[in-house]
Amino acid sequence: MRLYADSARCSGCRACLVACSLNLFQENNPKKAALTILPHFPAPGVYEVKVCTQCGECAAVCPTNAIKQNARGAYYVEFAECTLCEACVPACPENVMFVRAGLADVAWKCDLCGDCIAVCGTNVLRLGEIAAA
Amino acid sequence: MNGYGGNILRVNLSTGKITKTPTPVELARDYIGGRGFGAYFLFNEVPAGADPLGPENKLIVSSGPLAGLMIPGAGKCDFTCKSPLTGGYASASVGGLLTAEIKYAGLDSIILEGASAKPVYLVIDDDHIQLRDASALWGKGSITVEKILKDELGEEFQIACIGPAGENGVPYAHINHDYGRQAGRGGVGTVMGAKKLKAFAIRGTRAIPVADLDAYRQAGMALYKACKDSEGLGPWQNLGTTMVVSWCDEIGALPTRNFAAGSFAEGKTLYGPVIREQIVITDKGCFGCPSPCGKYSRMKRYGTRVEGPEYETIGMVGSNLGIADAQDVAQINFLCDEWGVDTISAGSTIAWAMECYEKGILTPADTDGLELKFGNVPAVFTLIEKIAKREGNLGALLAEGTKRAAQKIGKGSEQFAIQVKGMEQSAYATHNATAMLLAYMTADVGAHHNRAWAITYDLQVGRELVGADKVARVIWLQHVRPMFDTLGACRLQWVELNIDLEMYIPALEAITGVKRSWQDLELVSERIWNLTRLYWAREHKDFGRAWDMPSPRFYTEPPKTGTTAGQITKLEDVERMLDMYYAQRGWDANGLPKPETLERLGLANLVA
Ligand code: SF4
Numbered sequence A: 001m002r003l004y005a006d007s008a009r010c011s012g013c014r015a016c017l018v019a020c021s022l023n024l025f026q027e028n029n030p031k032k033a034a035l036t037i038l039p040h041f042p043a044p045g046v047y048e049v050k051v052c053t054q055c056g057e058c059a060a061v062c063p064t065n066a067i068k069q070n071a072r073g074a075y076y077v078e079f080a081e082c083t084l085c086e087a088c089v090p091a092c093p094e095n096v097m098f099v100r101a102g103l104a105d106v107a108w109k110c111d112l113c114g115d116c117i118a119v120c121g122t123n124v125l126r127l128g129e130i131a132a133a
Numbered sequence B: 001m002n003g004y005g006g007n008i009l010r011v012n013l014s015t016g017k018i019t020k021t022p023t024p025v026e027l028a029r030d031y032i033g034g035r036g037f038g039a040y041f042l043f044n045e046v047p048a049g050a051d052p053l054g055p056e057n058k059l060i061v062s063s064g065p066l067a068g069l070m071i072p073g074a075g076k077c078d079f080t081c082k083s084p085l086t087g088g089y090a091s092a093s094v095g096g097l098l099t100a101e102i103k104y105a106g107l108d109s110i111i112l113e114g115a116s117a118k119p120v121y122l123v124i125d126d127d128h129i130q131l132r133d134a135s136a137l138w139g140k141g142s143i144t145v146e147k148i149l150k151d152e153l154g155e156e157f158q159i160a161c162i163g164p165a166g167e168n169g170v171p172y173a174h175i176n177h178d179y180g181r182q183a184g185r186g187g188v189g190t191v192m193g194a195k196k197l198k199a200f201a202i203r204g205t206r207a208i209p210v211a212d213l214d215a216y217r218q219a220g221m222a223l224y225k226a227c228k229d230s231e232g233l234g235p236w237q238n239l240g241t242t243m244v245v246s247w248c249d250e251i252g253a254l255p256t257r258n259f260a261a262g263s264f265a266e267g268k269t270l271y272g273p274v275i276r277e278q279i280v281i282t283d284k285g286c287f288g289c290p291s292p293c294g295k296y297s298r299m300k301r302y303g304t305r306v307e308g309p310e311y312e313t314i315g316m317v318g319s320n321l322g323i324a325d326a327q328d329v330a331q332i333n334f335l336c337d338e339w340g341v342d343t344i345s346a347g348s349t350i351a352w353a354m355e356c357y358e359k360g361i362l363t364p365a366d367t368d369g370l371e372l373k374f375g376n377v378p379a380v381f382t383l384i385e386k387i388a389k390r391e392g393n394l395g396a397l398l399a400e401g402t403k404r405a406a407q408k409i410g411k412g413s414e415q416f417a418i419q420v421k422g423m424e425q426s427a428y429a430t431h432n433a434t435a436m437l438l439a440y441m442t443a444d445v446g447a448h449h450n451r452a453w454a455i456t457y458d459l460q461v462g463r464e465l466v467g468a469d470k471v472a473r474v475i476w477l478q479h480v481r482p483m484f485d486t487l488g489a490c491r492l493q494w495v496e497l498n499i500d501l502e503m504y505i506p507a508l509e510a511i512t513g514v515k516r517s518w519q520d521l522e523l524v525s526e527r528i529w530n531l532t533r534l535y536w537a538r539e540h541k542d543f544g545r546a547w548d549m550p551s552p553r554f555y556t557e558p559p560k561t562g563t564t565a566g567q568i569t570k571l572e573d574v575e576r577m578l579d580m581y582y583a584q585r586g587w588d589a590n591g592l593p594k595p596e597t598l599e600r601l602g603l604a605n606l607v608a
């Protein structure tokens, strides 16, 4: 499974980011979310939603094997094992592996909890099988 | 404090001094946040008789306890100051992402004091707070400036800025945020300009603490689910506020040619579905909103883009100016945004000037040669720039707002200056909609609709009916609707999606740890309402009943065309409504709170 985003439907509200930070960190802090909303304004006037595709590149480069797969098939960061080395960050093709020293002392990513989908009013996000390449 | 950023930031622009103090618990208890905090600080800290454009006035920017949290539409920010337009209380709300960022930076209110000698902008990056030179930004349009600051500081910063109108003291200048959302009314941008503050930018990276995390997540999710299950969601998402254009046209509430009528024969091309199809390119929501009413549009003919046009703008710079083309209206909207004026006051002032011109009260000599007829689109384009620059006779005159311009010109033009307390009436024609008329007469900032949108109630119970129930309904709305601006969330999920008010109660309790009922919240609203009334009375020696009177047009001149042709409110009904309103509020016959009312609301210590 992975998360899919239809950017054209996004209204830039960031409800998904708060829901995400609540799931990952039990905190109200959209700066600690595992999706990215990129507004392109005033022109062309669109939002771009970046999500994890569960490609596993991050897990492949993690020297401590802190990035594991959960029951939903999502790669997630086992916080206790992350040493904040940042190897995963450049490895991510979607730019959605997060390390922000000062904000959290671990790396983080999408673990497919689905809370973002629950709050998104314009149905941008959905879970689906990973399409065969 | 749970649910709060936790601090009040003060920036003195005269001295450059920056101070931060914890948000007082009693303040949160008695005034909750948002416009409550604004009213409290205004009344207690801005000295009586202060010049609105002087250093004594303060611009108070406030978030609220729901803002920035997982609550639908938790994105409302309040701007309060003494109004340069009315000389009374000004409070303007803006959506978008600003209010959430204020909380993440650990703040509840930002109080801008004093006045800088040179143009500056303020950067708040968590605890790093700095005033910077804005000479390179001065004179630039508000959309342009927002883009410059985003490029310079980064996308994570949220920006509030003014355009040239705010710099030049036009008393209805707005504050822009998120490329086209505005704190529009009452001249909050004018006060920012008088302080020589071109912009402020804010980023916060902190979490907002809540009292009971699980209960809050449950209550928040329940609210989102209710919104997404609502039947109203689809149409509202599709059209936003433009949904009401056709309805207003049909019931005779769409302001047409300076409120001469309430239906616009040429207006079908301004209906919501037409706007959506012709110009809208994306939905654009405020923070946390599952039902984004914001629409972002592209005007191919002009090579421009704008957030909107919203219903109020369509009414005020479309039908009210006799203009029926979606791209023209959206372009006027864009020019107002960039030059920095409120579309409602600008539309009304220009409409008044057009009527003056068509009646021969203003001649080509007065208009610098502009052919100021209703429907003249290029003339409107020119005028917005002239107003923002106070250029020429006409620019300078219209930069005064409708009330003062009409006082200057006289010749009966006061009769059709459509305003209350000096604030131009927003886009509901009230020839025959008595609850809505009363809502405009008594709104605490002047003739603005957001305190009580009572027009649906008029249709429900009978438009010309005047009675105690109707008055009570207006008062109830004036307490419930502004409570959302106090809490820092949007009211439209309640209004448009029919979300049960009771659903907010467990969420608020889980967030703040304080149990409050709607009865309790309405009491806070009533306290704020009375405090603002006291403020008006303090600032205007002659304040009283006469200040609550509507434009004479609505009780003397029945429309000649449209649904409400021949219909009018009787003056005696206007007076009767005021009598009932004052009695129900516990005010005297002149509309001033009685001592026992102040006592009941805990405000007795404020009057000497
Ligand atoms: S919740 Fe949906 S509409 Fe809002 S920012 Fe996220 S993806 Fe976009």
Ligand code: SF4
Residues within 6 Å of the ligand: B072, B073, B074, B075, B095, B096, B284, B285, B286, B287, B289, B290, B291, B292, B293, B294, B490, B491, B492, B493
């Ligand atoms: S309904 Fe509109 S105003 Fe309210 S939060 Fe959503 S986008 Fe903002």
